[in-house]
Amino acid sequence: MAQITAQMVKDLREMTGAGMMDCKAALGETSGNVDAAVDWLRKKGLSKAAKKADRVAAEGLIGVAVKGTKGVVVEVNSETDFVARNDLFQGLVKMIADVALDVGADLEKIKAAKVGSKTVADAITETVAKVGENMTLRRAAEIKVGQGAVGSYVHNAVIDGLGKMGVLVGLESTGKADELAALGRQLAMHVASANPLAVDPSGLDPAIVTREKDVLADKFKAQGKPANMIEKIVESGIRTFYKEVCLLEQPFIFDDKKSVTQALKEAEGKVGGPIKITGFVRFKLGEGVEKQESDFAAEVAAASGVTKPN
Known part of the structure; x- marks a missing residue:
């Protein structure tokens, strides 16, 4: 029986995108013949598709x-x-x-x-x-x-x-x-x-704005600021927050001396009409999906029966 190396498994995986253990099995079944292994993986087809549904796709x-x-x-x-x-x-x-x-x-x-x-x-x-x-x-x-x-x-x-x-x-x-x-x-x-x-403050989730105000208020309370001053500071802080998270109020990345709103206004002349x-x-990609971390070298070695060197 042909020896199946970690490199052979890795190469087959890169060629086909198939799973590590599937690649090892394919090479084993075809005595290490790569072309035959590719065909073996393709022929397995739908019979294995359902088994993959519980694996993390991130x-x-x-x-x-x-x-x-x-x-x-x-x-x-x-x-x-x-x-x-x-x-x-x-x-x-x-x-x-x-x-x-x-x-x-x-x-x-x-x-x-x-x-x-x-x-x-x-x-x-x-x-x-x-x-x-x-x-x-x-x-x-x-x-x-x-x-x-x-x-x-x-x-x-x-x-x-x-x-x-x-x-x-x-x-x-x-x-x-x-x-x-x-x-x-x-x-x-x-x-x-x-x-x-x-796009603008009206589109923000009210809960986000409330939370930001609470954070600012608590911060200045802890500093011993009087209530009437805290209210003004919080309003100022919220305006700064809007500039950070609202598209129209953010500094335009192509010219950070002007806001996106200002950049739009300037572009209207070139475009030939108002822009909204x-x-x-x-x-x-993958935001909000919990990814599984893995040691790729160790995974290749384990799949091909080779011990990873220390």
Whole structure:
């Protein structure tokens, strides 16, 4: 029987995106023949897909698609970053984003939508079987404007429209579409960098504002400030807080001497009309998902029966 090394397992995993133990088993069953091992993994297919559903999927890709006055962003998760480099997975995420552009951001509608003779849910299941890792369509969102443009930006892009972070910004305006699109991209880059919580103070969760006021009040009470002074200090502090978390009040990353509101006002002359930001969406890969930490070298060694050196 051919000796199965850690490097062989690692190489097969990079080629197929399949799980570590699956790669070891495939090489064992095919006497170390890599091409035959790839085929063995593919033939296992759907019989193993269901077993992967309980594994943590916190890697993957964010997909962004924009057409005219509508844009969508989706997050499709996998177990490892290897899969994000797999052509099959990238094609799946691209297809899901395109479907969402047609049917909207409701996850069940996206999964039920048909692409050719199969549903998106079927396509996900088949890709799980071929690649060998759990995958989930975790979330989706859309931005639409009546007239204007939807700006987009993908951070750490692996290919066009796919990356580790995706942002959409809606711009309502009667101005020039090409100028709006360029401005929209800058604003989307700003959102990616500055991570605002809302467009303006009216869009903030009241609970967040209350909590911030309580923190400020308690801080100055502890310093022995009188009640009438604390109230004024808290109001001043809240205005500063708004500048930190509200998009329109943040310093514009392309010129931090002016706010986003001021930058918009200046852009109106070039665009040829008033501009209103109607909303934004910012998806960062894996945010809110508890990831499993692992020692990759030890995992490879354990899977191939090789002891990791100290």
